[in-house]
Structure formats: C-alpha cells, structure tokens
Amino acid sequence: MSKEEITRETNREIDATTRWGIGLLLALVIQGGTAFYWASAINSQVQQNAKDIAATEDEVNDIESDIRAILVGIEQVKARLGIVESQ
Secondary structure (H helix, E strand, O other), X not given: OOHHHHHHHHHXXXXXXXXXXXXXXXXXXXXXXXXXXXXXXXXXXXXHXXXXXXXXXXXXXXXXHHHHHHHHHHHHHHHHHOOOOOO
C-alpha cells in the first residue's frame, strides 16, 4: 500500500467515526429533549391536578357549611315546635 492509500483509508475511518459520533450525539440530544418535554408535561398535569383538588376542597367545605346550617335550622325549628328527642 502506498502512503496515499493509507492516508485515504485513515481519513475514511476518521470520517466514519465522526459521522457515528455526530449521530450518537444527535440521538442523545433528541432523547434529552424528549425527556425534558415529557417531564414538563407531567409537571403541568400535576399543577392542574393540584388546582382541581383545591377547587374541589373548597366546594366540599362549602357543602359542609351548608349542611351544618341546615342541621342548625332543623334544630331551631324543633325547638320552636317543642319537639324533644329521646335518646
């Protein structure tokens, strides 16, 4: 083999290795971007769920207050009517 052929073979190997390296680097960047997007989507869903839970908690507290007010009203009506419950 001549010196030019050896140089040509060496350059071809270097080019192939460079292409593989760039391909692997691009694959890693794409996978990292996908993982970041996936994590941000999960974070967004968790935040939305937290807001929904807080809203539901407020509704439950409002219903609890309404039930207490109804029970107090029933007790007041019973007291006015003179109804006494035996336990």
